[in-house]
Amino acid sequence: MGTKWMIRNGKFAVPGADKPVFEGYMVIDNDLITYIGEEAPVLEEDVPVFEGNRLLFLPGLVNTHGHAAMSLLRGYGDDLALQVWLQEKMWPMEGKFTGDDVYWGTALSVLEMLKGGTTTFLDMYDHMDRVAEVAEASGIRAVLMRGVIGLCPAEVQNQKLAEAVAFAKKWHNAADGRITAMISPHSPYTCPPDYIEKFVQAAHDLDLPIHTHMSETRREVEQNEADYGLRPVAHLEKLGMFTRPSLVAHAVHLNDEEIEILARNQVGVSHNPGSNLKLASGVARVPELLKAGVTVSLGTDGAASNNNLDMFEEMRLAALIHKGVSGDPTAVPAGEALRIATEYGAKSLFLNQVGRLAPGMKADFIAIDIDQPHLLPHTDLISHTVYSASAKDVEHVWVDGKQIIKHGECLTLDEEAIRRKAQEAFEGLLNR
Numbered sequence: 001m002g003t004k005w006m007i008r009n010g011k012f013a014v015p016g017a018d019k020p021v022f023e024g025y026m027v028i029d030n031d032l033i034t035y036i037g038e039e040a041p042v043l044e045e046d047v048p049v050f051e052g053n054r055l056l057f058l059p060g061l062v063n064t065h066g067h068a069a070m071s072l073l074r075g076y077g078d079d080l081a082l083q084v085w086l087q088e089k090m091w092p093m094e095g096k097f098t099g100d101d102v103y104w105g106t107a108l109s110v111l112e113m114l115k116g117g118t119t120t121f122l123d124m125y126d127h128m129d130r131v132a133e134v135a136e137a138s139g140i141r142a143v144l145m146r147g148v149i150g151l152c153p154a155e156v157q158n159q160k161l162a163e164a165v166a167f168a169k170k171w172h173n174a175a176d177g178r179i180t181a182m183i184s185p186h187s188p189y190t191c192p193p194d195y196i197e198k199f200v201q202a203a204h205d206l207d208l209p210i211h212t213h214m215s216e217t218r219r220e221v222e223q224n225e226a227d228y229g230l231r232p233v234a235h236l237e238k239l240g241m242f243t244r245p246s247l248v249a250h251a252v253h254l255n256d257e258e259i260e261i262l263a264r265n266q267v268g269v270s271h272n273p274g275s276n277l278k279l280a281s282g283v284a285r286v287p288e289l290l291k292a293g294v295t296v297s298l299g300t301d302g303a304a305s306n307n308n309l310d311m312f313e314e315m316r317l318a319a320l321i322h323k324g325v326s327g328d329p330t331a332v333p334a335g336e337a338l339r340i341a342t343e344y345g346a347k348s349l350f351l352n353q354v355g356r357l358a359p360g361m362k363a364d365f366i367a368i369d370i371d372q373p374h375l376l377p378h379t380d381l382i383s384h385t386v387y388s389a390s391a392k393d394v395e396h397v398w399v400d401g402k403q404i405i406k407h408g409e410c411l412t413l414d415e416e417a418i419r420r421k422a423q424e425a426f427e428g429l430l431n432r
């Protein structure tokens with residue numbers, strides 16, 4: 001396609017609007033949506049036309065928490081609680097990861113995410129230059145950060161912090177703006193208070209947001225109280241974290257006062273229902289968070305605790321489990337689940353031109369094939385997207401106006417090589 005092109009006869013999803021699905025047209029000019037509506041656009045010149053019949057166009061899905069390279073550990077350490085899983089299974093294997101392992105594990109995840117309709121992902125890990133290389137080459141949008149565990153001598157702590165800062169300086173706004181950076185101490189239980197304060201200072205100096213794991217398990221909250229006399233939310237507030245734009249992952253174990261603190265400080269919460277269920281961490285208080293005005297988004301976490309990166313599955317889980325827990329069938333309705341996975345996800349990542357199909361927004365969107373048995377009849381296509389669809393239904397994906405997935409095939413990455421190299425990387429880790 002040239003710089004300007006048009007989709008016609010497609011169905012378009014605008015969750016939250018008075019008419020959340022309509023049939024019509026969308027015009028894309030370079031990386032931006034310039035028109036969307038039921039009426040044919042008035043254009044000065046003839047433009048290439050993409051036939052949208054039998055397709056539902058949606059904003060690309062936004063995965064706001066994960067560790068892409070952990071796809072190499074998918075199925076390695078199932079049915080364990082978080083601390084055992086981390087200490088006995090993940091950390092010993094991750095200690096052996098080379099830059100190449102991170103590259104191929106990330107490539108495997110990015111391939112899975114793109115094919116499943118995720119157009120933006122957040123990644124917190126080590127060897128982040130290799131993650132950024134994959135993001136740059138694949139065409140996906142990425143919010144990247146060197147995640148830091150500070151359970152080490154001061155000298156190593158300083159070196160890790162310096163790496164996090166150098167990574168952010170090098171990659172923030174790289175790849176035509178598709179890559180942005182954050183600053184990321186791993187968690188209050190792996191980073192001592194004075195070390196977290198250094199990350200807050202770095203985030204101030206670089207004018208970047210902060211991301212961390214927080215209040216994932218009951219045990220973590222109790223340990224935080226025992227160690228520091230405060231629950232994690234008050235602890236991080238005291239350390240100044242929320243003076244920066246912040247996004248916390250999990251936030252499963254919150255009391256009312258903590259929800260109020262998060263809302264007051266405009267701290268976003270990345271809800272990871274699949275990972276939280278699998279690690280038996282609990283269920284986050286999403287309806288209460290939404291009611292308090294907290295921006296809630298969705299993350300898969302790594303593929304080793306999920307065990308896939310299907311954001312349709314996370315949307316469905318988010319829409320279902322809160323009904324089950326609260327006994328209220330209106331808790332997290334389908335339209336809200338879709339907004340959580342798109343619009344609120346982009347807001348959580350401070351990407352103000354992403355997450356909705358509207359003029360002036362980035363042309364990050366996907367098309368799902370709605371002419372399939374499990375998506376018929378077309379009673380309510382927002383409902384079908386959340387309750388009936390899956391990653392397998394994604395037919396096409398565009399980021400920044402460029403097509404990346406066409407009829408389910410990736411145009412930017414060598415799928416065959418990635419599948420082979422990822423398997424080899426895992427076998428290499430076992431034998432190292």
Ligand SMILES: CSC[C@H]1O[C@@H](n2cnc3c(O)ncnc32)[C@H](O)[C@@H]1O
Pocket residue numbers: 067082086090091094124125126147148149186213216275301302305
């Ligand atoms: C410092 S790089 C990221 C670090 O996070 C670990 N991790 C993966 N999933 C979780 C989770 O659910 N809670 C806490 N930490 C997690 C991963 O293994 C890496 O070591």
Ligand SMILES: [Zn+2]
Pocket residue numbers: 065066067213249301302
């Ligand atoms: Zn995580």
